[in-house]
Amino acid sequence: xxxxxxxxxxxxxxxxxxxxxxxxxxxxxxxxxxxxxxxxxxxxxxxxxxxxxxxxxxxxxxxxxxxxxxxxxxxxxxxxxxxxxxxxxxxxxxxxxxxxxxxxxxxxxxxxxxxxxxxxxxxxxxxxxxxxxxxxxxxxxxxxxxxxxxxxxxxxxxxxxxxxxxxxxxxxxxxxxxxxxxxxxxxxxxxxxxxxxxxxxxxxxxxxxxxxxxxxxxxxxxxxxxxxxxxxxxxxxxxxxxxxxxxxxxxxxxxxxxxxxxxxxxxxxxxxxxxxxxxxxxxxxxxxxxxxxxxxxxxxxxxxxxxxxxxx
Numbered sequence: 001x002x003x004x005x006x007x008x009x010x011x012x013x014x015x016x017x018x019x020x021x022x023x024x025x026x027x028x029x030x031x032x033x034x035x036x037x038x039x040x041x042x043x044x045x046x047x048x049x050x051x052x053x054x055x056x057x058x059x060x061x062x063x064x065x066x067x068x069x070x071x072x073x074x075x076x077x078x079x080x081x082x083x084x085x086x087x088x089x090x091x092x093x094x095x096x097x098x099x100x101x102x103x104x105x106x107x108x109x110x111x112x113x114x115x116x117x118x119x120x121x122x123x124x125x126x127x128x129x130x131x132x133x134x135x136x137x138x139x140x141x142x143x144x145x146x147x148x149x150x151x152x153x154x155x156x157x158x159x160x161x162x163x164x165x166x167x168x169x170x171x172x173x174x175x176x177x178x179x180x181x182x183x184x185x186x187x188x189x190x191x192x193x194x195x196x197x198x199x200x201x202x203x204x205x206x207x208x209x210x211x212x213x214x215x216x217x218x219x220x221x222x223x224x225x226x227x228x229x230x231x232x233x234x235x236x237x238x239x240x241x242x243x244x245x246x247x248x249x250x251x252x253x254x255x256x257x258x259x260x261x262x263x264x265x266x267x268x269x270x271x272x273x274x275x276x277x278x279x280x281x282x283x284x285x286x287x288x289x290x291x292x293x294x295x296x297x298x299x300x301x302x303x304x305x306x307x308x309x310x311x312x
Contacts, residue, residue, distance in 0.1 A: 037171035038118030039160030042081015047073030057287035062092030096126040152178035
């Protein structure tokens with residue numbers, strides 16, 4: 001079994017791990033869309049900070065481990081937003097870091113509605129430590145050397161509409177295909193950066209809050225991700241907010257996972273969430289599911305409290 005798992009990961013790293021153009025996955029995306037849509041930047045009434053840590057497929061060798069930090073807030077009387085996103089991800093011998101700055105311009109469309117246009121730009125840093133792998137064929141040039149650590153630029157764009165109880169967005173967060181590939185003639189690892197619309201990841205998100213009574217609110221939401229020449233993926237979730245204190249929810253990721261979420265709104269500004277994913281694929285036999293925890297905090301400006309409730 002160990003040999004089988006090692007073979008699978010060598011195949012994964014050689015065929016997929018060298019492709020930097022893919023996006024990290026989060027179950028709690030609906031509480032912070034900064035990473036997938038720059039139009040979200042500054043959509044809250046005050047500066048907001050979010051920290052998310054995900055351990056995927058616990059106890060599975062080489063499992064994905066992802067940590068994301070975001071900071072954003074409104075400017076110019078909520079007409080603009082500025083933010084920072086930092087992400088680190090480890091998958092087997094792959095380690096990558098992403099740092100982005102985001103800007104959004106907000107247009108007030110009604111008393112409660114805003115339409116936001118966002119741009120994001122930053123750098124990727126990726127290293128594949130292939131030399132640490134034990135290859136079946138001694139001297140295999142594809143796993144005999146680490147890939148170089150090189151910075152690569154990237155950028156994205158998004159549109160985001162929101163009120164205090166509804167949101168919808170469309171975005172392409174990363175447009176540059178930064179790829180490592182092996183030169184069959186020289187055996188060298190070569191890096192390529194190019195704008196490739198065929199590898200764009202398109203995100204569509206939508207959510208709403210239904211207020212049943214003062215003690216119960218229901219928040220359904222969905223996310224659809226589309227990539228050319230690949231099956232459409234989607235997440236659907238339903239969360240309950242009980243007495244404005246306790247979050248509880250369930251979710252489904254297409255042909256992949258079911259999830260459960262529990263959270264505590266410690267104060268109107270401070271949120272702590274935990275979610276657990278149970279894989280619907282054979283990988284569940286070798287892991288203990290995926291775990292994700294999120295800490296979120298919204299600051300007040302100059303003693304002003306956040307007046308409008310925000311549920312996403």
